[in-house]
Amino acid sequence: MNTVLSSPHAVGARSVGNVMGLVLIALVPATLAGFWRFGWPSVYLWLVTILACVATEVLCVRLRGLSAGKAVFDGSAVLTGWLLAMSLPPWAPWWIGVVGGVFAVAITKHLFGGLGQNLFNPAMAARVMLLISFPVEMTQWLLPTPDALPGALDALAITFGAGAPDAMSSASLLGHIKAEATKGVLLDQSLPGHYSATAFGIGERQGSLGETSALLLLAGGIFLVIKGVIGLRIPLAFLAGVVVPAAIASAVAPDHYLGPVAHLLSGGVMLAAFFIATDYVTSASTPLGQWIFGLGCGLLTWTIRTWGAYPEGIAFAIMLMNATAPLIDQYTRPRIFGRKRDGRSLNPAETAKARAR
Amino acid sequence: MSEACATAAADSAPATPTPPAGPSYGALMKDGLWSNNPVLAQMIGLCPTLAVTGNATNGLGMGLATTAVLVLSNMLIASIRNLVSPNVRIPVFVALIASLVTLIDMSMNAWMYELYQVLGLFIALIVVNCAILGRAEAFACKNPVSASAIDGLAMGLGFTLTLVVLGGIREILGSGTLFAGASQMFGPAFHVLEVTLIHDYKGFLMMILPPGAFFVIAFLIAGHRVIEQRAAKRAAAAQAPLPDGAHA
Amino acid sequence: MNIAKQFDTLWYQGASLAFVAMVTGAALAIASQATGPRIAEAQARKTQAALAEVLPGNSFDNDLMADTIAVKDTDGRTVTVYRARKAGVVTGVVFGMENKGYSGTIKLVMGVDRDGRLTGVRVTGHTETPGLGDKIELAKNPWVLSFDGRSLGDPAPARWAVKKDGGIFDQFAGATITPRAVVNAVKRGLDLYAAQQATMLGEPAAPAAPQS
Structure with missing residues (x-):
């Protein structure tokens, strides 16, 4: 993530479209892994969600009297749709993708003023809206079974028809341990058979379309860091915000609190830390602010997962921190060269004059 | 808002002649129902508006209860408007309106128990509705009793209309029905109002949860503004037509 | 007599506030007295009805x-x-x-x-x-x-x-x-x-x- 300081600014060689393109490339491996694990229904859902976002973008841009071509081909609508699809249950019905896509682009982005003006991350706002509105459809996870996936035609019936068969759906790891905990079953009994670090690392588990393979997401994130598209502050702070409290809590009471590795590998932490929290528009932009922003996302994620009503808290955590990002920037502005931190001049005479006025 | 009632106090003084007739009743009705609608234009009374409009029936109940209180409080304030010193008018209005609402609440509870079961919840909420004090301050303390009663009625109906539309939109999107439970609230005759628009509807739950109220009311307010702006533009164009008259 | 002339005097403001407080207070006190028993009765009926929901209709005749x-x-x-x-x-x-x-x-x-x-x-x-x-x-x-x-x-x-x-x-x-x-x-x-x-x-x- 680049730091925006006071002028003069150099004009970079990178356009918005260029940056978006790199992010999309970084998403490809994890997405392909998701397609391979969840089959054709997830491909259809991914397509429908992106199409809904692009169509809404064109419509909104037209309604606002702007030129449609530029807005669409800068790739931001495609990226929004892609990220949203990554965070959906892979066999969700088509209308989940459409409703989410329209909400993300029309309400979260264009009603706030379009690209660069939105307060909240469109993909996360849409995911929260969908989770609140359609809790049944949004919690139908299925175990990945690459051998027994439906063919392209049967898959049409799943995405555009009846939806995922009940028998195949199950709770995610975080949902499972939360449900068990309300029964009084502790982690030492509820965890075995549901979690192993290797399976979670390569993505052999239930989860949303793009979150399952933590390692491929990490690889994509590192690619973006090397390319200079994102900085390391927000992702590192985010991961630390999840790992540190999880490590402390699970060391104190391992039966009640999930360990740090399980936290890192589940619920899309990697996806959020590298691809979503680092969104230029909705995150903090000062160096110190980025540390605070990432740390806040991580701590809130862990807090909501541990004590909240919903088992997974990333989308909520990111939206809450989105709302505080302008405030964080306000209080962490770097010192202007030649002036004190509060903006007053270093020259005592001038300060006195300003006071007298 | 300061000294708003000074003009009312001066009513009796010969120096400032009262206008021969206040605004016409028709103008008052149009004001309350549309152009100066308490929710859409004045944006007052939003707390009960957002809180109770999970369905159209609740919106209707809240609206009607508020209308009744508005008419009575406006008449009460108008009838004593020439006796209240502008400096202490706010505490006087607050005391009177709060007592009035409490009296209505208690008497309905005691003598109209069936109706109270339905509207009782809303009556208590009306105490926090700033629309009541707002109309006392903006209208009733400067106008005669009859005009104030009409203003209360118009504002109340405008409030009711907005709440029913808001509740209706949320109910249709959120649960696929309209006026569900109306017969329980207002009596069996209202069973005709109850419609199930979409059968086997899964429900867009956010719409009946609090965030839905904010989204829908934002669109309603925006729509009201667009229509008003277009009307103002048309009126301006009609008054001073451009020389070439080409631009609409 | 022109009341408006008294509006700025302290005694009028104080007296009118005291008067309003007295009248509203008295009205509420009287109303509370008059409605209290009926409201209590209505409340009791409501609770009884809620309890009766989970009992067969003809299984009891007591309060x-x-x-x-x-x-x-x-x-x-x-x-x-x-x-x-x-x-x-x-x-x-x-x-x-x-x-x-x-x-x-x-x-x-x-x-x-x-x-x-x-x-x-x-x-x-x-x-x-x-x-x-x-x-x-x-x-x-x-x-x-x-x-x-x-x-x-x-x-x-x-x-x-x-x-x-x-x-x-x-x-x-x-x-x-x-x-x-x-x-x-x-x-x-x-x-x-x-x-x-x-x-x-x-x-x-x-x-x-x-x-x-």
Whole structure:
């Protein structure tokens, strides 16, 4: 993530479209892994969600009297749709993708003023809206079974028809341990058979379309860091915000609190830390602010997962921190060269004059 | 808002002649129902508006209860408007309106128990509705009793209309029905109002949860503004037509 | 006399405020006196109606509110038990139970007849997720009626659970924790009745023999 300081600014060689393109490339491996694990229904859902976002973008841009071509081909609508699809249950019905896509682009982005003006991350706002509105459809996870996936035609019936068969759906790891905990079953009994670090690392588990393979997401994130598209502050702070409290809590009471590795590998932490929290528009932009922003996302994620009503808290955590990002920037502005931190001049005479006025 | 009632106090003084007739009743009705609608234009009374409009029936109940209180409080304030010193008018209005609402609440509870079961919840909420004090301050303390009663009625109906539309939109999107439970609230005759628009509807739950109220009311307010702006533009164009008259 | 001339004087402002306070205060006091008994009566009728919901219509002829007894459950919590009598004989009892649901406490009232059969269960307060857990309300879903006629022996204790846990009661799509909490609360209520049946029925504890 680049730091925006006071002028003069150099004009970079990178356009918005260029940056978006790199992010999309970084998403490809994890997405392909998701397609391979969840089959054709997830491909259809991914397509429908992106199409809904692009169509809404064109419509909104037209309604606002702007030129449609530029807005669409800068790739931001495609990226929004892609990220949203990554965070959906892979066999969700088509209308989940459409409703989410329209909400993300029309309400979260264009009603706030379009690209660069939105307060909240469109993909996360849409995911929260969908989770609140359609809790049944949004919690139908299925175990990945690459051998027994439906063919392209049967898959049409799943995405555009009846939806995922009940028998195949199950709770995610975080949902499972939360449900068990309300029964009084502790982690030492509820965890075995549901979690192993290797399976979670390569993505052999239930989860949303793009979150399952933590390692491929990490690889994509590192690619973006090397390319200079994102900085390391927000992702590192985010991961630390999840790992540190999880490590402390699970060391104190391992039966009640999930360990740090399980936290890192589940619920899309990697996806959020590298691809979503680092969104230029909705995150903090000062160096110190980025540390605070990432740390806040991580701590809130862990807090909501541990004590909240919903088992997974990333989308909520990111939206809450989105709302505080302008405030964080306000209080962490770097010192202007030649002036004190509060903006007053270093020259005592001038300060006195300003006071007298 | 300061000294708003000074003009009312001066009513009796010969120096400032009262206008021969206040605004016409028709103008008052149009004001309350549309152009100066308490929710859409004045944006007052939003707390009960957002809180109770999970369905159209609740919106209707809240609206009607508020209308009744508005008419009575406006008449009460108008009838004593020439006796209240502008400096202490706010505490006087607050005391009177709060007592009035409490009296209505208690008497309905005691003598109209069936109706109270339905509207009782809303009556208590009306105490926090700033629309009541707002109309006392903006209208009733400067106008005669009859005009104030009409203003209360118009504002109340405008409030009711907005709440029913808001509740209706949320109910249709959120649960696929309209006026569900109306017969329980207002009596069996209202069973005709109850419609199930979409059968086997899964429900867009956010719409009946609090965030839905904010989204829908934002669109309603925006729509009201667009229509008003277009009307103002048309009126301006009609008054001073451009020389070439080409631009609409 | 022109009152408006007095508006700026302190005595007029003070006096008018005092007058308004006095008049409104007096009006409220009188109204409270006049409506108090009727309101209390209406409230009592409302509570009685709520209790009667979980009892068969013709099973009692007494004033439920006037015939109560307090018992302690296994957690030491005090439970108020309302007794339904017909011709002086206790035909059933009504009491409240609560349990932790998915988000917050679920409160319910349950009616039990002399033989320990459930005559009705109603959820009176909860903060469960709308659209998922709120199907425990009768207004939203008839699920809660599936308890009617059940007792500790019917189904067998092991099957007093939601289907997912091997029991006989339905869970809801996407929500297992909420119905599970309700089933457990009802089961605990029946256990409480079984343990304290004599106290609840207001009969001497000794003759436990007659079981007709």
